[in-house]
Amino acid sequence: MSAPPAVARTSADYRCYKISPGDTNRLAIVFDPIDDGVDFICTVEIFEVGGKTPPNRHPVGQEMFFVLQGECIATAGERTVRLAAGDSLLVRPGHEHVIENTGAGKLYLLQMMVPNDDFAELIRRGTPMSLDDEDLAVLRRVNRP
Numbered sequence: 001m002s003a004p005p006a007v008a009r010t011s012a013d014y015r016c017y018k019i020s021p022g023d024t025n026r027l028a029i030v031f032d033p034i035d036d037g038v039d040f041i042c043t044v045e046i047f048e049v050g051g052k053t054p055p056n057r058h059p060v061g062q063e064m065f066f067v068l069q070g071e072c073i074a075t076a077g078e079r080t081v082r083l084a085a086g087d088s089l090l091v092r093p094g095h096e097h098v099i100e101n102t103g104a105g106k107l108y109l110l111q112m113m114v115p116n117d118d119f120a121e122l123i124r125r126g127t128p129m130s131l132d133d134e135d136l137a138v139l140r141r142v143n144r145p
Contacts, residue, residue, distance in 0.1 A: 024051030032120035047107035061117030070107030
């Protein structure tokens, strides 16, 4: 059986996870190798107010973040940058990085890692979570500020 020529999803199709119980961010999987047979993972990463990733690195994957809504400080290696809606960040393989929500509301990042570097598997081993009305509004771009 061959792969379909295209895969389409709605926000209702996304599966959301928290990697570790104490995490203050969740990841809603858009496309990944497990369901879609691709060599990358794409998520929407959602941070609570004051939320922060634990320091992490990926040996092979290049990780890209695009700010959909909110503000953050991102540190990769020795470089720290402030990012807001419309800004992006690329973290090269092997570099420790942290992202911290510095805004008054939730932070929403479009995240992509190429290749997957076992990130989809790590996410899916976490705790399934739900997307609330605010999350769905951002994903659907309803009630844009």
